[in-house]
Amino acid sequence: MTGVLRNAQRTGFPDPAAIADPVKRLSIESSTPVWLVEKLTAQLGEPKTRAILNVINVPAHASLRVNTTKITPAALLASLKPEFPDLKESPLTPIGLIAPSGHLAGTSAFVKGEYTMQDESSMLVAPSLDIQPGDVVLDACAAPGGKTTHIAQYLDPKQGGQVTALDLHANKVRLINKNAKRLGLTDRIHAQVLDARKVATTFPANSFDKILVDAPCSGLGLIRRKPEIKYTKTPEDPAHLQQIQLAILNSVAPTLKIGGRLTYSTCTMVKEENQDVVAQFLAAHPEFEQVSVPTLKPLHKAHNAPALQLFPDDYDTDGFFIASLIRRK
Template identity: 40%
Template sequence: MSTTKSARAVALETLIRILRDGSYSNISLNNSLRHSQLSQADRNFCTRLVYGTIQYKIYLEYQLHDLVKTKLKEDYLLPLLLMSAYQILFLDKVPNRAAVNEANLLAKQFGKPHSTGFKIVNGILHALIRRGPVLPDKQDSVQYLSVKESVPEWLVQYLIANWGIERTNSILTSINLPAKNTVRVARVADFEEVIKKLTELGFEPEKSAIATDELVLARGGVSETSLFKDGKLTIQDEAASLAVSAFNFVGEEEVLDACSAPGGKTVQIAENLTTGHVTALDIHENKLRLVKQNADRMNVKDRVITKAMDARKADQIFEQGQFAKILVDAPCSGLGLLRRKPEIRYTKNLNDLTNLQKVQLALLDHLSGLVQAEGELVYSTCTIAVEEDEAVVKEFLKQHPEFELQAFKAGEIDAPDGMLKILPDSYGSDGFFIAKFVMRG
């Protein structure tokens, strides 16, 4: 990528890939930034443009709908209009004149020869500035919330049905706040010394309210520090780290992490072992490379074994009762990650929840026999959908009466009934679900 490209040009290229090709926002953005020569300030601005535009896509489309009078034939036009509208409506520090001027320059840069795209862009953006933002009538609470918080109507209805209108308001407001920068400090590291060094580097660390080994940082960029490179800490969400802390480790156990990539929880398990091992499964060999890299960086590779396979076939490979503990961090809809991966809200639907439930139950069914008597089985997801969480637990217990839920404490949170549901507005973390089963002796 040319060193002359601006933050807006890099953001626009990224948005075109995301909106046209369905690329994951975090992966696409990371690739764009890695190949750019942007300063840290411009990287931050580019990141905000990409995530903000995706996050508020429904709202921004609603603002533009009545202003677009012609078919947008070139694939850069809609992403450019959305990105520019985001700046006009959300970024107070960007003057409207600058947003329009830069949009015109980008239209000329990205348009075909002799294209009149810049005239279309210029006209629409000036019309938006004159008119200002609009919202649907509040009488229709579903459409109003859908547009205001930029969430599909089916999801608004789903949240209201399960948690009521007030909690839905709170959840939707929460998911549009910036995601926290959180790190988990390695067990072998001196916690206070890590805090001291992060403070010296200007990260302003604060202790997590829910996870005893997590810190919340004031800014990103920690992966460039020696603390990260030397395995003193790793980037991990507060709620996600609680799944492993639900186990009661002795240190000598053989543990199975059934859905391990990219390896954050695998490494966390390994840190709790002394003579034991964790076997990490993933269906894709290339993803297991990430697990190995993480284990190597965090200095626990001697306790990690990787195997490429579908976890639903694990009972054909491993022996009955082979593992003292099994973590099933199951594939899910990801509805707890809407703050961190905003495009998820546009790619999922109700059918996904029931289809994924079948996969989740199949995983638990095939893996449950590998747990030894009185062994622990932890099921976790990064979704808040009842179909993938509580309903899976209920059906699994119905099919496997040899298991029962067991109370646990994860970090600072007690789960007396053996299940823990964290909604996105509970602590400002990812939405997450954890259930702990124990095999009856």
């Protein structure tokens, strides 16, 4: 390493601007694999790809979701302001607060369950389900429980409201239960170990009013927070994951009540795992209709309507995709 640095000191570093191939140049400038630059450029165009890659190496701001069963956003903001003077309401959701930095998980309010840490884009998922207090909800891929607990905030167990949260692994189910306990929501969350691809053989048909499939995905929308994703994923991953995503959707479909709403979401940016999955599911399930995604605030920078796609450069959040489907028959 010392020899490499000394050689660089003597000879200097190559100028990326001298690289003729625009894809290779952008790959070097952003420390992003060529295959991913090629894919994003093909799907989004060079200007949008450059805008995304320009922000992924900038640290993400801190964001939290208010537990509205314990405190209002205004009251929490007022209580945290002395310690975090730059804290403010999220432009994406009225129950989110954001700050440029700060250890927001280190407060007594966090320990008491007045809020939890969650990216703003993820906070858009639960409202997309249009949950009513007495709904019976399935969160098919639930760990670590951020979206499960958000769903639970809308439910009233006295009216029969409950969310069933599934995960493949027992340790992750324990994590869901731990988060539910801290937030005081255990009376409306039931977590269990189950492969989401077995939902149709585990639950009766027409069991749920609402279903969330926050599917396993390549996670390419998270590369600002988890830069290692750029180097651990391969060009073959999106196509492989698409098969798993479709298998989960096909399994949960018959357990949704007629008139019920299904949300499909991912934290990735490539169409193979997003628009293509939705299109294939709808082709196989004519009883479903895609509708616009409900949001608590207007999002003028969202893409791919009637679905909702956010890229990291749109609102300085993770990249995220949400589609809303209604079972009509």
